[in-house]
Amino acid sequence: xxxxxxxxxAALLTLGILSFLYKDNPIYKFCEALFVGVSAGYWFVSLxxxxxxxxxxxxxxxxxxxLLAGGGVDSRWFYxxxxxxxxxxxxxxxxxxxxxxxxxxxxxxxxxxxxxFITYLQSNAISQxxxxxxxxxxxxxxxxxxxxxxxxxxxxxxxxxxGTFTGLIYFFFSIEHTKLAxxxxxxxxxxxxxxxxxxxxxxxxSRMSLLIGRFDFLFRDWLHLTH
Amino acid sequence: MTGLDRLLTLDRRWIFLLIAISVSIxxxxxxxxxxxxxxxxxxxxxTVANLPAxxxxxxxxxxxxxxxxxxxxxxxxxxKQALTRHLRVxxxxxxPQGPQQADIALREALTDPRVAAVAPKYGIDYINLGFQSGNxxxxxxxxxxxxxxxxxxxRGRDVSNFPIMQGVKDFSAIAYVxxxxxxxxxxxxxVQFAGDRFHTRIGTGSTAVQAPQVYPYFPRQLTGVxxxxxxxxxxxxxxxxxxxxxxxxxxxxxAHVVVVLFVVVxxxxxxxxxxxxxxxxxxxxxx
Numbered sequence: 001x002x003x004x005x006x007x008x009x010a011a012l013l014t015l016g017i018l019s020f021l022y023k024d025n026p027i028y029k030f031c032e033a034l035f036v037g038v039s040a041g042y043w044f045v046s047l048x049x050x051x052x053x054x055x056x057x058x059x060x061x062x063x064x065x066x067l068l069a070g071g072g073v074d075s076r077w078f079y080x081x082x083x084x085x086x087x088x089x090x091x092x093x094x095x096x097x098x099x100x101x102x103x104x105x106x107x108x109x110x111x112x113x114x115x116x117f118i119t120y121l122q123s124n125a126i127s128q129x130x131x132x133x134x135x136x137x138x139x140x141x142x143x144x145x146x147x148x149x150x151x152x153x154x155x156x157x158x159x160x161x162x163g164t165f166t167g168l169i170y171f172f173f174s175i176e177h178t179k180l181a182x183x184x185x186x187x188x189x190x191x192x193x194x195x196x197x198x199x200x201x202x203x204x205x206s207r208m209s210l211l212i213g214r215f216d217f218l219f220r221d222w223l224h225l226t227h
Numbered sequence: 228m229t230g231l232d233r234l235l236t237l238d239r240r241w242i243f244l245l246i247a248i249s250v251s252i253x254x255x256x257x258x259x260x261x262x263x264x265x266x267x268x269x270x271x272x273x274t275v276a277n278l279p280a281x282x283x284x285x286x287x288x289x290x291x292x293x294x295x296x297x298x299x300x301x302x303x304x305x306x307k308q309a310l311t312r313h314l315r316v317x318x319x320x321x322x323p324q325g326p327q328q329a330d331i332a333l334r335e336a337l338t339d340p341r342v343a344a345v346a347p348k349y350g351i352d353y354i355n356l357g358f359q360s361g362n363x364x365x366x367x368x369x370x371x372x373x374x375x376x377x378x379x380x381x382r383g384r385d386v387s388n389f390p391i392m393q394g395v396k397d398f399s400a401i402a403y404v405x406x407x408x409x410x411x412x413x414x415x416x417x418v419q420f421a422g423d424r425f426h427t428r429i430g431t432g433s434t435a436v437q438a439p440q441v442y443p444y445f446p447r448q449l450t451g452v453x454x455x456x457x458x459x460x461x462x463x464x465x466x467x468x469x470x471x472x473x474x475x476x477x478x479x480x481x482a483h484v485v486v487v488l489f490v491v492v493x494x495x496x497x498x499x500x501x502x503x504x505x506x507x508x509x510x511x512x513x514x
Contacts, residue, residue, distance in 0.1 A: 021243045046323040051360045115363070119419040123448065127423065131447055199439045202455060206297060206435035208250065208482040209456040212475050213296020215250055226254050 011222040014214055056083050132164050163191040231503070234496045242489060249485040253478040260476050267442070268461040270451025271430040272308070274403060280313035282402035283395065287417065288318065288325030290409035294434050298407050299332060300459040300472035301432035305405050306336040306353075307468045310345055315391050316353040317401075319377060321365055321412045323358045326381050330355060339468065350389035357381030362412040366420040370398055398425040403450075407432040414441045418448050432458065 016031035056079050063076035085107060091100035134157045142152035169181060170188035177185045219225045278284065286305060290298045306329075309316050318333075320326040333353070336342050347353055356377040359365045368376045373395050374386055386392045394400060404427050408414040414431040418441075421427040428450055433441050435455025445452050453462050456479055459472030 022240060043323070046358070047360060050323070050358055115367070116419075119424065123415075123419040123423045123444075127448055128443060131443075195439070202435040202438050204486055205455050205457065205479065205483070208246075208479055208486075209297040209435065209475070210294070211246070212250055212254070212456075212478045212482070215247075215478075216254060216296075216471070216475070219251070219254055 007221055011218055014218060018214075055079060056086075132160055136161060162187070167191055231496055231499055234492070235500055245485055245489075246482060249481040250478050253481050254475075256477060258477055260473075260480065262460050262464045262473065262476065264461050264465050267445055267452040267454070268458055268465060270446060270449075271405070271432075271453060272451070272462065272465045274428065274430060274450045275305070275308050275312060275314070275405075278312065278314055278402050281315065283315045283317060283391070283400055284309055285401050285404040286316050286318045286329060287404060287406040287408075288320040288329045289322045289413040290328060290407055290434075291322055291324040292328065294409035295328060296475075297434050297456050297459065298409060298432060299328060300456070300470050300475075301453050301462060302329060302332040302407050303335050303470055304459070304462050304466055304468050304472070305407075305432070306332055307339055307342050308466045309405075310336065310342050310347045310352065313345065313352075314402075315351075317356060317391065317395075318354065319356040320358045321362055321416075322409075325407075326355050326357045330381075341468075351391055354386070354389055354391050355381040356386065363416040363420050366412075366416060367424075370421065370425040373397055373400075398427045401427060403427075404429045405432070406430070408437060408441075409434045410437060413437070414444075414449075418444050422448050432462075 013031050013034070016027045017035075019025055020028040059076045059079045060083070063074055063079075067073060085104040088100050089104045091097040094100075134154070136154055136158050138152045138154065140152040142149040144153065166184050166188035168188070170177075170185040170192065172181075172185075175181050216226070220227070275284070286302070286309075288302060306316065318326055318329045320329070333355075337347070345352075357380060359377060361368070365376060374392065377386060380386055380389070398404075398421060404417060404421060406414050406417045406429060408417075408431060414429075414433055414437070417429050417431070422429045422444075429448070430451045430453075431441055431449055432453035433455070435457075438452065438454030438458070441449065441452055442454070453459055456472055456475055459470075460476045461472075463470050463472045
């Protein structure tokens with residue numbers, strides 16, 4: 001029974017959201033506001049019970065009990081620092097104490113920068129350069145269209161190389177984009193356009209998938225029209 | 228008003244209606260569609276198929292119901308392939324709803340007769356460690372100690388009591404990570420922190436929006452990529468576990484045809500109107 005009620009609520013809310021496609025209306029506004037409110041509430045409750053309660057409250061409680069029993073201070077007291085930083089972050093809401101929140105923000109920015117400095121360099125720079133520097137031609141008997149060649153051409157690697165090189169020239173502003181540099185940069189723009197086009201195509205596919213998912217829910221789970 | 232003017236000022240709600248029709252009708256049809264397998268999808272299927280029975284794999288569910296239409300079929304198929312291959316699946320999530328989505332997928336996978344024949348048991352063949360906040364820092368910490376990062380499963384029970392977690396210290400006990408991702412934190416973070424740092428083998432199932440961002444990691448940093456619903460359909464095709472990905476492909480294709488037609492018609496109308504404006508401009512200048 002509860003499942004049936006849930007399906008009906010979900011179906012009516014889906015129709016409410018889709019009604020915006022016809023025109024803006026109070027039902028859409030209600031559904032939108034409900035979605036935002038439920039999401040915010042879900043995140044708050046979820047993070048409180050899975051984060052603040054077990055990690056901060058329970059750990060500090062256990063550490064305090066141990067201290068009172070004469071067991072000394074253990075590493076769980078470090079959670080107190082996180083708790084204090086969290087409270088300092090909320091100072092942003094105060095009219096005069098907003099500056100206090102800059103300290104935890106500075107901590108977050110600094111630690112994130114430190115965490116990502118090496119990983120980004122490794123994963124998104126060095127590894128990508130490594131994958132670009134591959135042999136374009138290998139030994140063997142290859143073919144270009146109908147012309148036999150005494151070597152093989154790795155066309156994937158060739159296109160990656162040309163795309164990367166011309167793309168970099170396009171973003172290299174220390175030389176004027178005229179003559180050879182201009183033509184090379186123009187080739188780079190073609191590769192960039194293809195990249196943007198592919199991204200747009202994938203985005204369309206993604207949005208269509210979401211629409212298909214909703215329609216499938218309406219036709220199958222709600223109306224039982226399809227199997 | 229000419230036909231061209233009508234086309235250029237067409238109410239966009241007609242377009243919405245046509246898209247809705249093109250998506251709806253195929254859902255009632257059961258037409259077969261040829262699905263070609265790309266190397267990116269074959270990379271995931273082959274990697275899972277070649278893992279020795281008993282290997283531990285992590286299924287990292289970093290998505291929510293909003294992207295379930297695209298990603299849920301991937302999760303279901305991965306669970307079916309892994310469990311029928313006698314792999315031990317450790318489910319976790321950096322998104323709060325991720326492990327819940329995995330539970331739904333697990334229920335669906337267990338209804339498959341081929342999976343049911345294996346009779347996988349909780350705590351032995353699979354476990355759900357639940358959500359852990361901290362984004363990429365969670366992955367980093369798992370590199371030091373998985374039990375310390377996830378001391379309890381999704382239902383709050385001590386993970387050390389489960390046979391599947393016996394001997395699991397860090398990523399060295401994990402043969403493969405399959406990350407189903409809808410954004411941040413997700414595949415990029417898994418590649419950066421688990422793959423490149425701890426040399427863990429990773430495959431990904433991504434939303435189509437995110438797919439172009441993760442394709443450059445294939446094939447060295449990722450063993451494979453399932454890009455959107457098409458990737459899900461390919462994965463179902465190659466593993467033989469037909470599901471929603473395959474079923475939805477016809478609707479997807481019809482919607483794409485309509486979008487392409489609108490792009491072509493829109494461009495033709497634009498160029499014709501521009502030519503007409505130039506002609507009118509020339510006549511005015513000539514008189």
